[in-house]
Amino acid sequence: MKFTKMQGCGNDYVYVNCFKEKVDNAPEISKLVSDRHFGIGSDGLILIKPSDKADFYMDMYNSDGTKSQMCGNGIRCVAKYVYDYGLTDKHNISIETGAGIKYLDLKIKENKVFEVTVDMGSPITKASQIPVISDSEEVIAKPVRVMDTEYSVTCVSMGNPHAIIFVDDTKSIDIEKIGPLFEYHNMFPERTNTEFIHVIDKNTIDMRVWERGSGETLACGTGACASVYACIWNGFTEDNVTVRLLGGELKIKYDRDKNTIFMTGPAATVFDGEINLNI
Numbered sequence: 510m511k512f513t514k515m516q517g518c519g520n521d522y523v524y525v526n527c528f529k530e531k532v533d534n535a536p537e538i539s540k541l542v543s544d545r546h547f548g549i550g551s552d553g554l555i556l557i558k559p560s561d562k563a564d565f566y567m568d569m570y571n572s573d574g575t576k577s578q579m580c581g582n583g584i585r586c587v588a589k590y591v592y593d594y595g596l597t598d599k600h601n602i603s604i605e606t607g608a609g610i611k612y613l614d615l616k617i618k619e620n621k622v623f624e625v626t627v628d629m630g631s632p633i634t635k636a637s638q639i640p641v642i643s644d645s646e647e648v649i650a651k652p653v654r655v656m657d658t659e660y661s662v663t664c665v666s667m668g669n670p671h672a673i674i675f676v677d678d679t680k681s682i683d684i685e686k687i688g689p690l691f692e693y694h695n696m697f698p699e700r701t702n703t704e705f706i707h708v709i710d711k712n713t714i715d716m717r718v719w720e721r722g723s724g725e726t727l728a729c730g731t732g733a734c735a736s737v738y739a740c741i742w743n744g745f746t747e748d749n750v751t752v753r754l755l756g757g758e759l760k761i762k763y764d765r766d767k768n769t770i771f772m773t774g775p776a777a778t779v780f781d782g783e784i785n786l787n788i
């Protein structure tokens with residue numbers, strides 16, 4: 510199987526052009542290629558497919574083989590792939606995802622995409638739509654006890670679930686221990702991505718993330734959008750926020766009039782390759 514390894518802020522996936530390659534059993538293949546010792550090494554698998562509703566369709570799988578509705582860093586790399594590899598010459602494209610059709614604005618230098626702005630759609634806060642089990646309609650700054658510590662949890666979906674937790678320092682979190690406890694917490698019937706946020710100032714936050722189905726990643730685009738909305742909702746930041754992640758920075762803007770979140774960030778190609786899938 511031919512593939513292209515790409516990354517957005519260090520959130521790296523194996524991309525397959527399904528206009529040319531046939532991929533059966535994507536969940537199994539995602540687990541295989543994601544393995545950083547026995548496979549290619551990645552946070553998951555992203556299939557680039559035709560769509561009858563948009564220019565392309567992004568089909569995304571975590572490294573544990575589970576499917577996700579949406580991938581922010583991934584969709585920027587899909588945009589880079591389809592332009593750089595000649596599947597489109599448009600500077601504005603639409604991509605169908607499990608979280609609806611997304612619209613992207615490609616920034617190009619020397620005929621290659623280097624940065625993309627994505628209309629990520631509206632944040633979802635209704636508990637039943639995240640989903641999160643709660644006796645209230647929405648979950649904002651809810652105290653949740655895990656491992657004899659109480660955390661303040663705010664839940665937002667960007668088509669995929671996010672639990673945003675505010676902390677005083679992102680470095681001191683034992684994310685390998687705490688991350689899975691939130692991911693598999695019984696308040697999240699479909700599990701959750703979990704973001705740990707330290708608010709630096711009204712326009713800057715630090716973020717670490719434990720992703721549903723992939724563990725800690727260097728960045729999470731949907732998580733950055735969900736986290737910025739949670740910050741605005743809690744009154745901690747303004748509408749334009751730089752999110753500082755382990756793997757880079759994302760610029761997030763909440764457009765109040767449209768109730769829409771825009772994400773701007775880099776996309777990079779690491780290498781092209783071919784793998785013998787004897788499964």
Ligand SMILES: N[C@H](CCC[C@H](N)C(=O)O)C(=O)O
Pocket residue numbers: 520571576577578579580581582583669670702720721722723726728729730731732
């Ligand atoms: N890394 C992705 C998010 C993957 C989400 C996935 N872990 C899930 O929702 O199950 C991003 O940049 O938005």
